[in-house]
Amino acid sequence: MNKKLKHALHHDATPGVLLMIAMAAALVVANSGVSWYAQLFETYARVGIGEWEIKKPLILWINDGLMAVFFLLVGLELKREVLYGELSDRKKIILPLFAAIGGIAVPSSIYALINWGDPVAINGWAIPAATDIAFALGILALLGSRVPVALKVLLTSVAVIDDLAAIVIIAIFYTDQLSMTSLAWALAALIGLFSLNKAGIKSATPYVLIGIILWIAVLKSGVHATLAGVALAAFIPTGKDAKDETGLTYRMEHGLHPWVVFMILPVFAFANAGVPILGMSAAMLLEPVPLGIAAGLFFGKQIGIFGAALIVVKSGLAKLPNNVTWRQIYGLSCLCGIGFTMSLFIGSLAFEGGSGSSPGVDDRIGILVGSFLSAIFGVIFLRKACSGIKEEPEETPLDGGLLGPHDSK
Numbered sequence: 529m530n531k532k533l534k535h536a537l538h539h540d541a542t543p544g545v546l547l548m549i550a551m552a553a554a555l556v557v558a559n560s561g562v563s564w565y566a567q568l569f570e571t572y573a574r575v576g577i578g579e580w581e582i583k584k585p586l587i588l589w590i591n592d593g594l595m596a597v598f599f600l601l602v603g604l605e606l607k608r609e610v611l612y613g614e615l616s617d618r619k620k621i622i623l624p625l626f627a628a629i630g631g632i633a634v635p636s637s638i639y640a641l642i643n644w645g646d647p648v649a650i651n652g653w654a655i656p657a658a659t660d661i662a663f664a665l666g667i668l669a670l671l672g673s674r675v676p677v678a679l680k681v682l683l684t685s686v687a688v689i690d691d692l693a694a695i696v697i698i699a700i701f702y703t704d705q706l707s708m709t710s711l712a713w714a715l716a717a718l719i720g721l722f723s724l725n726k727a728g729i730k731s732a733t734p735y736v737l738i739g740i741i742l743w744i745a746v747l748k749s750g751v752h753a754t755l756a757g758v759a760l761a762a763f764i765p766t767g768k769d770a771k772d773e774t775g776l777t778y779r780m781e782h783g784l785h786p787w788v789v790f791m792i793l794p795v796f797a798f799a800n801a802g803v804p805i806l807g808m809s810a811a812m813l814l815e816p817v818p819l820g821i822a823a824g825l826f827f828g829k830q831i832g833i834f835g836a837a838l839i840v841v842k843s844g845l846a847k848l849p850n851n852v853t854w855r856q857i858y859g860l861s862c863l864c865g866i867g868f869t870m871s872l873f874i875g876s877l878a879f880e881g882g883s884g885s886s887p888g889v890d891d892r893i894g895i896l897v898g899s900f901l902s903a904i905f906g907v908i909f910l911r912k913a914c915s916g917i918k919e920e921p922e923e924t925p926l927d928g929g930l931l932g933p934h935d936s937k
Contacts (some may be wrong), residue, residue, distance in 0.1 A: 543789045544666015547868065550797035551896070558802030569799050582747070590799050591876050594792045596743055596757040601788050602691055603761025604781045609688055611766060623837060623846040624685035630836025631686065631864055632657040632693055635828030639820035649817050652878040652891055654697045656824025656898065658870030661687035662793060664863045667903055674914040676856070678849035683860050686833065694870055695758055702877040703751050710749035714756075717742035721763035730765060730776050752877060793869060800872045803892045812890075813897060821875075821894030825865040826901045833861035859910035865902025871895045 557565045569587040576582065584592070610616060635656035643649040661684070668675055668683060720738045729735075739760040747753035767775020813819060837857055840846045848857070875891040 542666065543662035543793065544664075544669070546789065546794050547660070547663050547666070547797050550794040551801045551868070554798045554800075554802035555805065555896075558804055559806045565802055582744070587799055590796055591873065592747060592753040593743075595796060595873060596754045597784065598757070598788050598792050598796070599695070599754045600739075600757035600761050601781065601784045602695075603758040604764060604777055604784070606688060606692055606758075607761055607764075607766065607777060608781070609685075619846075621685070623840060623848075624682060624689055626836045626840045626846070627682075627833045627861075628686045628689035628693065630832035631659065631690060631829050631861070632832070634832030634835070635824030638828045639824045642820035642823065643816045646816065648879075649820075652817060652821065652875060654694070654701065655871050655875050655878060655891055655895065656821045656828055656867060657690075657697070658694050658867045658874055659687045659690045659829070659864045660866050660868040660870055660899070661691060662789070663866045663868050663899070663903075667863055667866065667907060668910070671907070671910055671914065675910065676849075676851040676914070678852050679856050679860060682849055682852065682857075683863065686860075686864060690864070691870070694874065695755065698752050698874070698877065699755055702874070706750040707748060710745050711751075713745035714742055714749055714751075717745055718759060718763070721760065725763045725765055728765070730774070732776060732780055735760065735764060735776070754873075796869065796872075800876065801868075801892065801896065803896060805893075808893075813893060815890055817890040818894030818897070821867075821871070821891055822898035822901070825867050825871070825895070825898030826905070829865035829902065830858070830861045833864055834858050837861075853913065855913035856910065859906055859913050862902055862906030862909055865906070866899045867895055868899045871899070 554565075569585065569590075571586050572583055573586055573589055574581055574583045636653050639656050640650065640653045643652070664683060664687060665680070668680060717738050721735065721742070724734055724738070739756065742760060743753055743756040746756040746759075761777075764777050764780060765775065766777040767773070772778060813822065834857060838854075841848055848854070872892065872895055875895060879891055
């Protein structure tokens with residue numbers, strides 16, 4: 529492979545750039561007047577044997593199926609960070625933990641205040657609480673070596689905790705009526721995964737096969753199917769450390785990474801970001817749902833993350849990382865307002881099927897505007913906050929996957 533191409537494919541900014549391209553393509557196609565865009569993702573696809581079948585429109589195969597693989601990768605990376613990374617150090621976890629909590633509580637509160645009293649709109653309270661880790665790290669990587677490594681690590685830690693919180697929120701608040709029979713099958717699958725782990729099985733095949741059974745059971749149970757990916761990750765055996773290539777966690781993480789970055793996330797973005805914006809007026813952004821999301825992402829993330837960081841540092845519970853300034857922390861809090869992938873995903877759960885004035889479309893307007901403003905403002909502010917800094921890039925404990933640079937092995 530050409531060295532320049534290989535370097536580009538493994539560059540930190542690649543996931544974010546691909547998401548930008550997919551988002552732009554979706555907006556262009558959705559506003560070009562063609563009918564195939566909406567029709568394509570409404571087309572039903574069926575998988576079944578005899579009377580047993582799963583029949584869903586293509587958009588749900590993407591959101592429930594492909595995104596389960598994305599959550600499997602997120603689960604593997606969360607597991608690595610908790611066992612071996614920054615989240616394994618209790619002293620280092622305080623600052624990102626409180627920052628993430630603030631970055632969830634304040635945006636959600638802003639949205640809830642704006643949409644209070646609307647029983648449909650209030651379902652979207654968690655949409656502005658999410659941070660798109662791939663997008664945010666990709667934007668940060670575009671600033672190059674002027675950004676301190678410690679700031680990248682802090683952003684990653686905040687986003688990882690944010691992702692973990694999003695998983696919990698989805699499990700608790702976006703679950704339909706439960707099927708006890710399907711949950712029993714899911715429990716049996718989990719017992720099977722536990723048995724494989726305890727038996728020391730290091731081949732991916734049996735885990736994947738039982739993982740598929742788990743996904744089907746969770747899909748039919750009423751719990752969102754993507755959580756099956758996180759559950760599967762919990763039982764994948766690890767190596768002696770984060771770099772142990774004999775560990776199945778390491779091998780699966782590195783094997784899944786290119787599929788997630790180059791296919792799953794761009795496909796998801798293309799399928800979900802196509803908002804018809806022609807003929808829209810600025811007044812439409814002032815509708816409660818998009819206004820709550822945009823304000824939550826842009827203002828809420830800044831206030832929540834920076835405010836929480838300021839409180840814990842000034843109180844002596846934590847300290848700023850080396851070579852990181854308060855101006856850079858503020859710039860980081862702006863970038864965390866890029867919700868995009870996770871916000872779109874939660875929005876698809878909150879407004880599944882749409883209602884009234886099409887909140888399923890309105891939420892995407894707010895997500896795109898809030899994320900765009902956060903990205904632009906964050907880049908401008910960080911360029912100034914990091915001006916004059918020339919720090920050589922170095923390998924960090926977060927190396928690999930969506931959480932950091934992915935090596936070429």
